[in-house]
Amino acid sequence: MAISKIQNIFGFFFLFLIAQNVFAQEHPSLILTKKGVSEIRAQLGTVPLFDQTLVTVKAEVDAEILHGIDVPIPKDYSGGYTHERHKKNFFIMQKAGVLYQITEEEKYAEYVKDMLLQYAEMYPTLPLHPQTRSYTRGKLFWQCLNDANWLVYTSQAYDCIYDYLSKEERKKLETDLFRPFADFISIQNPHFFNRVHNHSTWGTVAVGMIGLVMKDHKLIKRSLYGIKHDGIKPGDRDNDGGLIKKPGEKSGFLANIDEPFSPDGYFTEGPYYQRYAMYPYLIYAEALHNLKPDLKIFKYKNGVVLNSVNTLLNLTDTDGEFFPLNDGQKGMSYFSRELVFAVDAAYYYGGKRPDLLSIAQKQGEVTLDEAGFTVAKAIRDGLAAPISQKSAEYTDGPNGKQGGIGILRIQGSKDLLTLVMKYTAQGSSHGHYDKLSFSYYEGAKEIFQDYGLVRFVNIEQKGGGNYLKENSTWAKQTVAHNTVTQNETSHFGGDFDIATNHHSEKYVFDDSDPNIQIVSAKEHNAYTGTNMQRVMALIKDGNFENPFLLDLIKINSDKENQYDLPYYYSGQIISTNFKYETPKILAPLGTKNGYQHLWKTAEGNQPGGNAKFSWHNKERFYTLSSIVSPEDQLIFTKLGADDPNFNLRTDPGLMIRKTNTKDTFFVSVTESHGNYNPVTEIAHNSFSNIKNLKIIYSDEAMIAISIEPIKGEKKLFLFCFNDPSKESKHEIKINNKEYRWVGPYQLINNNN
Amino acid sequence: MAISKIQNIFGFFFLFLIAQNVFAQEHPSLILTKKGVSEIRAQLGTVPLFDQTLVTVKAEVDAEILHGIDVPIPKDYSGGYTHERHKKNFFIMQKAGVLYQITEEEKYAEYVKDMLLQYAEMYPTLPLHPQTRSYTRGKLFWQCLNDANWLVYTSQAYDCIYDYLSKEERKKLETDLFRPFADFISIQNPHFFNRVHNHSTWGTVAVGMIGLVMKDHKLIKRSLYGIKHDGIKPGDRDNDGGLIKKPGEKSGFLANIDEPFSPDGYFTEGPYYQRYAMYPYLIYAEALHNLKPDLKIFKYKNGVVLNSVNTLLNLTDTDGEFFPLNDGQKGMSYFSRELVFAVDAAYYYGGKRPDLLSIAQKQGEVTLDEAGFTVAKAIRDGLAAPISQKSAEYTDGPNGKQGGIGILRIQGSKDLLTLVMKYTAQGSSHGHYDKLSFSYYEGAKEIFQDYGLVRFVNIEQKGGGNYLKENSTWAKQTVAHNTVTQNETSHFGGDFDIATNHHSEKYVFDDSDPNIQIVSAKEHNAYTGTNMQRVMALIKDGNFENPFLLDLIKINSDKENQYDLPYYYSGQIISTNFKYETPKILAPLGTKNGYQHLWKTAEGNQPGGNAKFSWHNKERFYTLSSIVSPEDQLIFTKLGADDPNFNLRTDPGLMIRKTNTKDTFFVSVTESHGNYNPVTEIAHNSFSNIKNLKIIYSDEAMIAISIEPIKGEKKLFLFCFNDPSKESKHEIKINNKEYRWVGPYQLINNNN
Structure with a gap:
């Protein structure tokens, strides 16, 4: 007891010393530290991946130094010259700062100094950016967000050359540039700064980082806890229609950890924005870890900042590309600079998971700091283990109680099959109205795709690189996703305020059986009076070339729809x-809620039996077999109607439509089978192995689906919709035969 | 003189001896020889690529032996079981025969023997194949062509196990199977056998190969020179509408070398069919080289059989995929089995070009014969040189006087740019109506594509894997290609008989200047009363990121069109x-000649100046700048109308339409510029560098086109349409300034 007390006192004293130390700090101390830098300097030339990155970065910065400094008067949207120039400036300054520390070559410090002084010259008289699209216009850029990016990077550059500058130079920079800059993106733009949103993450981090370098308590506090009196009115919205702030919502950096991250490390906006936000979260966490260790930032909310990197890395296809949930640009992957940084940081600060080294190897570069240096050394020393992408469920919501994402992965004969089912909360202003939707991958190929966003990021010709109108009219709408739309109206009527109050409910997630992995969730609020439940299972059966996907949706409504x-x-x-029938003339499928963008290219129906639909993509065959009634319309669609600027991809779709229906099931099986090689011209296994799919029993709580293959044994899939307990016993009688099972589902052979 | 005479006599005697020897031949002697086999056996285990291929082939054949022999009653189209089984049977028999020779393991000989005896059992009572689509139905397969394939491979198997069989067994096989088989595909099917066509190449080779093994003079003669009295009527046609025989046309194997090959080794049907035909040409040539050396088959028509392999290899993009000229399936490449064989043969018999070894290395396998063995040894010994793909012109027509193909290649900043311009003869029944058309590649990516064929080769669900209706209604039509259609009617009215009597005329081909490569040709017959000339140049200019394509078409007509x-x-x-404007409803652009398949997705016009059109593909930007008048319609199209079975790809197009016009020019420049990376999200150089394109002078014979860039010096392109001589001097006066040049074209800086 006595010892423990002494420890506590000592601990307190120690913390006090550290706290003191913050404000008698040496430089660099934000990301690089004096100690770390000297270690790196001592081992230069012995750590290949680090040395290699250093060469690349030097070459890049040297070229820019040769090219000369340009700090133009801001004018353009993203994609335009002044935007891209200022963006490049902050990237290069940060790199030059680091190079100065590692190589001790003064030219790098001088370059940063000269550029910063030019900014300091320009900033005091700079008006708002002339482009008016943003709800919070910046000064260097058209939106505060990019100004915040600038400050996050530039703070690091400033930290690196702090000691190189004279006191007068520092004073000028802090007075004319950094303090007004930090105030501008915070107290002068509370709608930008004082919310829970990736914008505000950048904003709070920018203010905090420069606060740490300048030893400015007030800025650090503002950064961590937000602004008290922000003047934001209830109902104020951003450009995307997103609510700025819910009543009583907290703000500041810590609130931006609390709210968007679930305890599982899922970021509610989706992986694309998590990737974007990852950098400020981690860079600031590192800086706080170095300079305010009392905060124990890496332990905050059970270490979610570092854990979320592992979650994000698992939200990828086999090429490392992120699932484009909500607004997500396809092609973005763990090769992005943010993920290079995140992987190195997660390794260094987060328990040194050896599989992270394999990703770093693939990335082929490391960050020029202690984390990157440690990763490069570990790779040199052969510590890398294979990348593992696993089945996993990630809950959504600050407390993990707002639905989630279910990922099922199962090895096929050639490629890993990956199902991604979404039953999350709305996901903030970047959320899509797609409850119970899914996407399905074979390796890195999409079998069923999620559209992603309608935006050509940084391509100036396409609306300045910003979100395009079709992002709202198509990509966010329910019909743009592989899920049910009722009465041609999106979930929650496409109303963000309503949607944001609801989330789907997880029901079952079970990846424990090698022959069947299953996920299921319910949605009761997307349509008033209608309850939906979806069950998706990847089933392995030796008589099929690959595991197949069983998709079951149960709908009950209080009226016909x-x-x-x-x-x-x-x-x-x-x-x-x-x-x-294929029409002679193509007309849109509908007039609103996304339907106006779909050409109807054919329509048919199946008078008896399952509807089967086969297609071919990149040398592989696929067949969807679906239980339909003769009244169900089978509609072929092609995207691209009402698209006056050709902003949409012209992707095809097959839609199953049931009209005048109250309660119903959608049931289908999707197989990946065979292949076609255009060189050998051999088509192998090009036919489906499903003979018949049939619901042989259903009541309010139970269903039995018979899956009859052409080759192999008939299977029966049994499911209970209203009791997810693994222990509950169920029993049904079909044709006088009794079936008993335990837990919500069962798959059995059934040759009756 | 005396010595020479003695040599002659001796030579004659020697030939006589050889001729005798043919019919006292040992086995194997067709492709493998006793001497060659013993050399191979002696060096097994020392030649990696050969040994490796042997392991693969053994594994494949062993699996088939284990699986057991199946010789089913013929029933299916290609893609169906019996078709694919018989096809596999002949491939495996040939391989098993070779394995018997190389490994001396009897199980391989026994497998071939057993299978052949089953065929001999079945064949005598076999009726015509039940599927009736072909103009010459086979017995094992739905068309004689596949029966001929069978015999070409099986002859080799028979040669390999000849000595293993008893005399009785040989007699049974020859009496019940081989002779009736050879007669069936020749004298009983003269429409198949006795024409100049890839079908007949296979037919004549099949008959000749089995004739050589059986020492049957009559069959060999029939094979080489065709059937005298074939009963083919003038005007008889095949399934594709191709004329069987022109009056007085020769037939037989030698005629099939004479006619379809130009002296440059271009095969008139196009690369896809040349690839297919290559195997019988070469295999039979090897057999004739071994067994009838007096024919000097490899010297025949200046060695065109071997030279054509080099031509074919140059008709590929940077991935080795063949340009899909005429009916060509995209994706077919020098990785096909035919090209493995062709490359090895071309190396062994054709002068041992070291760059062929690099292709063989990429192929990763060799043929199990002396050619393949020699290639594998040369690779082992490090003799391979890099693959070279060059600019080249290949004439078409038996005498090289029927137009040709011009290929321009120039290195861009990242990829090789390749222009393929077509000004050939019709190309037999697989020809398309696309005079003066072109395709354009960046590396292996299509900037402007040729559609290829409408066929899913060997995919049973798509019309039995055969040519689909849309091949005629779309792919063959002029509007399906990047060339001019007059009055919505295809060249020659889409009439094969007319088209087949004409060809375009080459005008200029010059790849000697590193900064401008040029090709030009004329077409006077596609439309009566209309003369067209196209000029295409790849121009390198340091102010452009990549060389750009200048495209100029001159049209003169006797009426408005x-x-x-x-x-x-x-x-x-x-x-x-x-x-x-984009229409609310999509309608087809026309009603016939391919236009019925094009949806019109937008229409606009440019009231002043050039029309500029930019697009983005696989991370690269492209811009077409075109000289247009305000009256020109700029029509955006999308393929896929009138396509009831979804057989067509839904590719986009931009069409420039001039109405009520007699004489005119189409002039455009296409740039490949910049790139977009979805991971860095940086768009680089996404704008065109063309400021203005203008015809500043034109008369009947001359044109001057000013090319004004945004960055860099203005250029003037001068061209003379009516005198291709390199020595001719030209002079024009523009704005009182005189321009003089020598030869048909000139590119000069022009800053006036």
């Missing part, structure tokens, strides 16, 4: 087992 | 400098 379930496949139609 | 010039680009529209 039209239900549309589209499947956005990729590839070319090979065959169907039903007749369809 | 509508001229449509489509460009089938790949990718998504980024921007235009003109306004266009």
Whole structure:
């Protein structure tokens, strides 16, 4: 007891010393530290990946030094010259600062100094950016967000050359540039700074980073806890229609950890924005770890900042590209600079997971700091272990109680099959209205795609590189996703305020059986009076070349509705087992809620039996077999109607439509089978192995689906919709035979 | 003189001896020889690529032996079981025969023997194949062509196990199977056998190969020179509408060398069919070289059989995929089995070009014969030199006087740019109506594509894997290609008989200047009363990131017409400098000649200046700048109308339409510029560098085109349309300034 007390006192005293130390700090201390830098200097030339990165970065910065400094008067949107120039400036300054520390060559410090002085010259008289699109216009850039980016990077550059500057130079920079800059993006723009949003993460981090370098308590506090009296009115919105602030919502950096991250490290806006936000979260966490260790930032909320990197890395296809949930640009991957930084930081600060080294190896570069140096040494020393992408469920919501994402992964004969089912909360202003939707991958190929966003990021010709109108009119709408739209209206009527109060409910996630992995969730609020539950299972059966996907949706409503379930496949139609008509003239499928963007390219129906639809993509065959009634319309669609600037991809889809229906099931199986090689011209296994799919029993709580293959044994899939307990016993009688099972689902052989 | 005479006599005697020897031949002697085999056996285990191929082939054949023999009653089209089984049987028999020779393991000989005896059992009572689509139905397969394939491979198997068989067994096989088989595909099917066509190449080779093994003079003669009285009527046609035989046309194997090959080794049907035909040409040539050396088959027509392999290898993009001229399936490449064989043969028999070894290395396998063995040894010994793909012109027609193909290649900042211009003869029944058309590649990416064929080769669900209706209604039509259609009617009215009597005329081909490579040709017959000339140049100018393509078409007619010039680009529209309207409802652009398949997705015009059209594809930007008048319609198209089975790809196009026009020019420049990386999200050089393109002078014979860049010096392109001589002097006066040059074209700086 006595010892413990002494320890406590000592601990307190120690913390006090550290706290003191913050404000008698040496430089650099934000990310690089004096100690770290001297270690790096001592081992230069012995750590290949680090040395290699150093060469690349030097070459890049040297070229810029040769090219000369340009600090133009801001004018353009993203993609335009002044935007790209200022953006490049902050990247290069940060790198030059680091190079100065590592190489001790003064030219790098001088370059940063000269550029900063030019900014300090310009900034005091700089008006708002002339482009007016943003809800919070910046000064260097058209939106405060980019100004905040600038400050996050530039703070590091300033820290690196702090000691190189004279006191007068520092004073000029802090007085004319950094303090007014920090105030501008915070107290002068509370709508930008004082919310929970990736914008505000950047904003708070920018203010905090420069605060730490300048030893400015007030800025650090503002950064961590937000502004008290921000004047934001309830109902104020951003450009995307996103609510700025819910009543009583906290703000500041810590609130931006609390709220968007679930305890599992899922970031509610989705992986694309998590990737974008990852950098400020981690860079500031590192700086706080170095300069305010009393905060124990890496332990905050059970270490979610570092854990979330592991979550993000698992939200990828086999090429490392992020699932484009919500607004996500396809192609963005763990090769991005943010993830290079995140992987190195997660390794160094987060328990040295050896599989992270393999990703770093693939990335082929490391950050020029202690984290990157440690990673490069570990790779040199052969510590890397293979990358593992696993089945996993990630809850959404600050407390993990707002639905989630279910990822099922199962090895096929050639590629890893990956199902991503979404049953999250709305996901803030970048959320899409797509409850219970999914995407499905074979390796890195999309079998069923999620559209992603409608935006050509940084391509000036396409609306300045910003979100395009079709992002709202198409990409966010329910019909743009592989889920059910009722009465041609999006979930929650496409109303953000309503949507943001709701989330789907997880029901079952089980990846424990090698032969069947399953995920299920419910949605009761997307349509008033209608309850939906989706069950998706990847089933392995030796008689099929690959595991197949069973997709079951149960809908119950208090009135008759039209239900549309589209499947956005990729590839070319090979065959169907039903007749369809192709129109002479193409008309849009509807007039609003995304339907206006779909050309109806054919329509058919299946008078008896399952509807089968086969297509071919990149040398592989796929078949969807679906239980339909003769009344169900089978509609072929092609995206691209009402698209006056050709902003949309022209992807195909197959939609199953049930009209005048109250309660119903959608049931289908999707197989990946065979292949076609255009060189050998051999088509192998180009036919489906599903003979018949049938609901042989259903009541309010239970269903039994018979899956009859052409080759192999008939299977019965049994499911209970209202009791997810693993212990509960169920029993149904079909044709006088009793079936008993334990837990919400069962798959059995059934040759009756 | 005396010595020479003695030599002659001796030579004659020697030939006589050889001729005798043919019919006292040992086995194997067709492709493998006793001497060659013993050399191979002696060096097994020392030649990695050969040994490796042997392991692969053994594994494949061993698996088939284990699986057991199946010789089913023929029933299916290609893609169906019996078709694929018989096809596999002949491939495996040939391989098993070779394995028997190389490994001396009897199980391989026994497998071939057992299978052949089953065929001999079945064949005598076999009726015509039940599927009726072909103009010459086979017995094992739905068309004689596949039966001929069978015999070409099986002859080799028979040769390999000849000595293993008893005399009785040989007699049974020859009486019940081989002779009736050879007669069936020749004298009983003269429409198949007795023409100049890839079908007949296979047919004559099949008959000749089995004739050589069986020492059957009559069959060999029939093979080489065709059937005298074939009963083919003038005007008889095949399934594709191709004329069987022109009056007085020769037939047999030698005629099939004479006619379809130009002296440059271009095969008139195009690379896809040349690839297919290559195997029988070469295999039979090898057999004749071994067994009838007096024929000097490898010297025949200046060695065209071997030279054509080099030509074919140059008709590829940077991935080795063949340009899909005429009916060509995209994706087919020098990785095909035919090209493995062709490359090895071309190396061994054709002068041992070291760059062929690099292709063989890429192929990763060799043929299991002396040619393959020699290639593998040369690779082992480090003799391989880099693959070279060059600019080249290949004439078409038996005498090289029927136009040709011009290929221009120039290195861009990242990739090789390749222009393929077509001004050939019709190309037999697989020809398309696309005079003066072109395709354009950046590396292996299509900037402007040729559609290729409409066929899913060997995919049973798509019309049994055969040519689909849309091949005629779309792919063969002029509007499907990047060339001019007059009055919405294809060249020659789409009439094969007329088209087949004509060809375009080459005008200029010059790849000697590193800064400008040029090709030009004329077409006077595609439309009566209309003369067209196209000039295409790849121009290198340091102010452009990449060389650009200048495209100039001169049209003169005796009446007013509508001229449509489509460009089938790949990718998504980024921007235009003109306004266009997108319709609410999509209608086809026309009613026939391919136009019925094009949806009109937008239409605009450019009231002043050039029309500029930019698109983005696979991370690269492209801009087409075109001289247009305000009256020109700029039509955006999308393929896929009138396509009831979704057989067509839905590719986009931009069409420039001039109506009510007699004489005119189409002039445009296409740039490849910049790139976009979805990971860094940086768009680099995304704008065109063309400021203005203008015809500043034109008369009947001359044109001067000013090319004014945004960055860099203005250029003047001068061209003379009616005198291709390199020595001719030309002079024009523009704005009182005189321009003089020598030869048909000149590119000069022009800053006036």
